[in-house]
Amino acid sequence: MPPESQFVSDLKIAVICSSNMNRSMEAHAFLAKKGFYVKSFGTGDKVKLPGSAADKPNVYDFGISYDEIHTDLLNKDRALYTQNGLLHTLDRNRRIKSHPEKFQECYEKFDVLITCEERVYDQVLEYMENREPVDNSIVHVVNIDIQDNLEEATIGAFLISDMCLMMAQSEDLDNDIEEVLHNFEEKCQRPILHSIVFN
Incomplete structure (x- = not known):
């Protein structure tokens, strides 16, 4: 990964699915190619x-x-x-990367956590709300439902990439996020869930 100053945006993004195999990895690959700081995770037991x-x-x-x-x-x-x-x-x-990673074992701070199904979104929220806060900085948790197959993972990666580009264009994402997500939702015609939690 290049030094942080070389990224297209200073947003730190994590993409999360259940097993860190398909949906999160396809989006990880897309976002990395676009020059974002991105990591990917799973939330499942196995x-x-x-x-x-x-x-x-x-x-x-x-x-x-x-x-x-x-x-x-x-x-x-x-x-x-x-x-x-x-x-x-x-x-x-x-x-x-070398291996699938479990989100609940990660202590890195991110600005945006993007989940690929509602069950994963709920698991991420539960984990974030129950852990000890580090510095109370804002984290946006955003869900877009993507079916767990290869074709949908590719479509989902395009959509997540579009959403991140829209976020990156905002000068104050904490203020603009609702508008950004509303515009994105209208464009992609998929329902988006959004919650704010704290690092």
């Missing part, structure tokens, strides 16, 4: 990926590397996990 049947998911602990998951799936069924896009997804992920 990293869960589709398996050979609906009732047989692949389940891993946070902290396992994308390389290790890639090798495991390759050994289990190369054809299946090539066809459903998981191996491709893991290839992209390991170019960005």
Whole structure:
């Protein structure tokens, strides 16, 4: 990551989904390419990926590397996990960072936390409201619902990128956020949730 002075905006952004595999990582890749300071996380108990049947998911602990998951799936069924896009997804992920990270174990401060589904939004709010505040600076938690598949993750990454560019153009985001999100909501035709919590 380049030094902070080289970013297009001084906003610190985290994108969060359940397993830090698909939606948050696609948005992470997009935002990083646009020059934002961005990190990505999951909020689930485990990293869960589709398996050979609906009732047989692949389940891993946070902290396992994308390389290790890639090798495991390759050994289990190369054809299946090539066809459903998981191996491709893991290839992209390991170019960005080494392993999925759990948001509840992160102590870095962010200005904007963007979640990809309402359940994750609720988990983020619960965690932020129950932890010890650091300096009471404002954090905006914003949710946009994105289905957990490859096509929607790509569309969602475009939308999140647009939203972050709109935020970056504001000179006083804390004052302007409602207007920014209202304009974005009208443009993207998806409902947006927004809460303020404190670092």
